[in-house]
Amino acid sequence: MIVSRKNSVKIKPYERRDFVQIAQIYKEAFADYPWNEYKKCVCGQNYGRDEIRELSLCKRCGNAPVLSDFWTPENISQDIDLALKQRDPILLISSTQGAVAGFIWGYKFPVGKFEFLADTLGDLSTRNYLDDIAVGLNMRRRGIGTILCLEYLNKAARTGADSVVLRTDERNKTSMALFKNRGFNLIYINLDVPSCKDGILRDPEYNDRIYMVRQTELLMATKKIKRE
Numbered sequence: 001m002i003v004s005r006k007n008s009v010k011i012k013p014y015e016r017r018d019f020v021q022i023a024q025i026y027k028e029a030f031a032d033y034p035w036n037e038y039k040k041c042v043c044g045q046n047y048g049r050d051e052i053r054e055l056s057l058c059k060r061c062g063n064a065p066v067l068s069d070f071w072t073p074e075n076i077s078q079d080i081d082l083a084l085k086q087r088d089p090i091l092l093i094s095s096t097q098g099a100v101a102g103f104i105w106g107y108k109f110p111v112g113k114f115e116f117l118a119d120t121l122g123d124l125s126t127r128n129y130l131d132d133i134a135v136g137l138n139m140r141r142r143g144i145g146t147i148l149c150l151e152y153l154n155k156a157a158r159t160g161a162d163s164v165v166l167r168t169d170e171r172n173k174t175s176m177a178l179f180k181n182r183g184f185n186l187i188y189i190n191l192d193v194p195s196c197k198d199g200i201l202r203d204p205e206y207n208d209r210i211y212m213v214r215q216t217e218l219l220m221a222t223k224k225i226k227r228e
């Protein structure tokens with residue numbers, strides 16, 4: 001277990017007993033712009049916390065919206081189970097004063113899921129994929145996301161991954177700041193892909209979602225030097 005004295009933040013592997021608190025953070029974390037995954041109409045349209053306040057007719061089906069939670073505990077549990085089933089899973093939680101404050105998870109790069117990335121990134125099999133990170137609303141901006149991210153990078157390096165790849169939404173100031181400041185870089189491409197006209201590698205379906213990468217070799221090198 002890692003303990004940061006400065007913030008009294010503890011980092012430990014995820015355990016099933018953490019689920020209820022993780023699910024609460026997960027629901028909150030993606031409820032706002034740009035994710036807007038707070039509620040969904042029966043037609044499948046999702047809405048953010050702000051959008052719901054002024055909603056009279058559903059923007060997709062045009063009817064009075066029939067809403068339910070976008071993320072149910074079952075969905076979240078499935079997401080975690082999916083992560084646990086991947087190769088080299090890394091699931092960490094952070095807590096302060098006994099309460100879960102955030103989580104991060106990912107695994108060895110799922111080559112089949114993002115085959116199109118191989119055109120730009122080459123061999124994907126040596127990479128790790130950081131799938132999700134979130135910190136509880138009232139715990140943000142205290143460095144907890146940073147600590148989670150750094151510990152994740154260390155763990156990924158220890159699995160032998162040479163780099164960590166992630167996808168986030170470029171409109172999300174907080175995750176962009178977190179990842180850029182932790183050494184992740186945007187991925188630029190030369191290919192003529194309609195969704196990537198500005199040369200930045202973007203998700204073909206959700207164009208605001210960009211990919212970032214960070215090498216882990218440096219972490220390993222630093223550790224080796226320290227040990228010698």
Ligand SMILES: CC(C)(COP(=O)(O)OP(=O)(O)OC[C@H]1O[C@@H](n2cnc3c(N)ncnc32)[C@H](O)[C@@H]1OP(=O)(O)O)[C@@H](O)C(=O)NCCC(=O)NCCS
Pocket residue numbers: 029030132133134135136139140141142143144145146147167168169172173174175177178181
């Ligand atoms: C992204 C997230 C995990 C960051 O967690 P956090 O604990 O607040 O992050 P930190 O306190 O370590 O801050 C990280 C950096 O982002 C910056 N930052 C955080 N919130 C910010 C904001 N609202 N505006 C601008 N910068 C911000 C901090 O200044 C810090 O920069 P620094 O490295 O120069 O100090 C958190 O905002 C969150 O859970 N967001 C919702 C879920 C999400 O979008 N996850 C990403 C999915 S890909």
Ligand SMILES: [Zn+2]
Pocket residue numbers: 041042043044045058059060061062063065066
């Ligand atoms: Zn609808």
